[in-house]
Amino acid sequence: MTTVNREVDRGEVVAALRESADNPSAFLALNAGNAYFSDPSVKGVVAYREAGRYLMQFGGVFASEADRERLLRAFLAFARTARRKVVAVQLQRSDAELYDRCGFTVNQVGSSYALRLPDHTLRGTKFMKLRNKISKARRAGLEVTEVPYDRAADELVDIDREWLRSKGRHVKEIEFLVGELGGSVQEHRRLLLGRLEGRAIGYISYSPVYGSRPGWLHDLSRRRATAPPGVMEAINLHALETFRDEKAEWLHFGFTPFVGLSADHEVPGASGPTTRFMRFMAERGEKVYPSASQLAYKEKWGPDLVLPEYLAFHGRASLPAVWQMLRVTKSV
Incomplete structure (x- = not known):
């Protein structure tokens, strides 16, 4: 399957988020520096950034439930044409299950609070x-x-x-x-x-x-x-x-990485090495990302809801891809 990326303006992205986004952080897809993928045959968008040989995709597929898998597979075809591997971050649980079906290795990376x-x-x-x-x-x-x-x-x-x-x-x-x-x-x-x-x-x-x-x-x-x-x-x-x-x-x-990690939240086929890396970061990664202080601020308000969020690698999990993600976010 091949596809052509259609140019998307920010007004169209806002409309797609209003119609179909269920991710609390979805509006961050509009950050400067993001690119957008859209297939002419499917209504919706995918937000991403290039990082080395990876396309770092943010927040899942912003499309209707009926169209999400079709648009994701079109994006994967686009990535293959560009000779890039897809890594997706800040996926919700329903996203994690979709990405698992589409050949991704999916691991919990943190949690969000509301x-x-x-x-x-x-x-x-x-x-x-x-x-x-x-x-x-x-x-x-x-x-x-x-x-x-x-x-x-x-x-x-x-x-x-x-x-x-x-x-x-x-x-x-x-x-x-x-x-x-x-x-x-x-x-x-x-x-x-x-x-x-x-x-x-x-x-x-x-x-x-x-x-x-x-x-x-x-x-x-x-x-x-x-x-x-x-x-x-x-x-x-x-x-x-x-x-x-x-x-x-x-x-x-919003999302805090490396907190609220639980085996109960993992999807089938989660990467063992990635799970161990996330737990290591939870215990010793404060110099990379101030998770503990962020979590303390959020918990003091008595949140009613904690949602697991996920990181997904198309194919096998890759620590070089994690490193590229940290570079994209300027965490290192």
């Missing part, structure tokens, strides 16, 4: 520390507002620069699996900014989530090194309350 908004409350002793941190930030004079990106761009760049500098000289900004600001789809995102004494001190960007658990994704967040404790929690609570008032159903905290 909060159901209509019933959420911070009352009770469970959230006492969180409430205290937020109260302390508010008493310090923190003001949180939703702002248009173009009116705050210079302040955000300044925060980003200070945030990156605080991480160390050799640290790079992670890409591909995290969100971004600006560009042609910025109008779909929400931006919450915190200020102390008029100075921007931290922000969180939220992306739309479609599908069976619609709402918002707690996406990109940054703060100054000098920001007092509780700033980010206070910003997120302001957003949470806003979204709940708007009748949004879910607040998603």
Whole structure:
């Protein structure tokens, strides 16, 4: 089977996500630097990036249930024509089963977390520390507002620069699996900014989530090194309350690699060496990716839902392919 890749614009990708995406992080498919595959005979898109001899595909196939396998097989034919191997990341459980049927080796790579908004409350002793941190930030004079990106761009760049500098000289900004600001789809995102004494001190960007658990994704967040404790929690609570008032159903905290790993989540045929590598990263990989701190932030909100997410290799699992994935995300 051969196929020709049809050029896809971002408006078409947004439409495909609205119609068929059930991945909480699907909007990240619109990140700058991604390419899109679409077959003329199938409605839907596949987001990917080239990395060496691999096509790194993100988030599954964004098409109707009836068309997903057909589009995936067309993408595999496209990859063969280009003499590339496909590696897919951040697949949901239903994706994992589809990819397994299509000749992939599939392993759990981490988990994502979500909060159901209509019933959420911070009352009770469970959230006492969180409430205290937020109260302390508010008493310090923190003001949180939703702002248009173009009116705050210079302040955000300044925060980003200070945030990156605080991480160390050799640290790079992670890409591909995290969100971004600006560009042609910025109008779909929400931006919450915190200020102390008029100075921007931290922000969180939220992306739309479609599908069976619609709402918002707690996406990109940054703060100054000098920001007092509780700033980010206070910003997120302001957003949470806003979204709940708007009748949004879910607040998603997104994907964290190397956490929530369980043999119960693996699909048949999972790679033993890849499973051991993921467990090694869970225990000792904090220098590569700050999974423990991300997980601690997400768990403090008392998530209602934990979803396993998967990494898939067309054919046999490959540690060189894992290395290329880490390079694409700038984790190394």
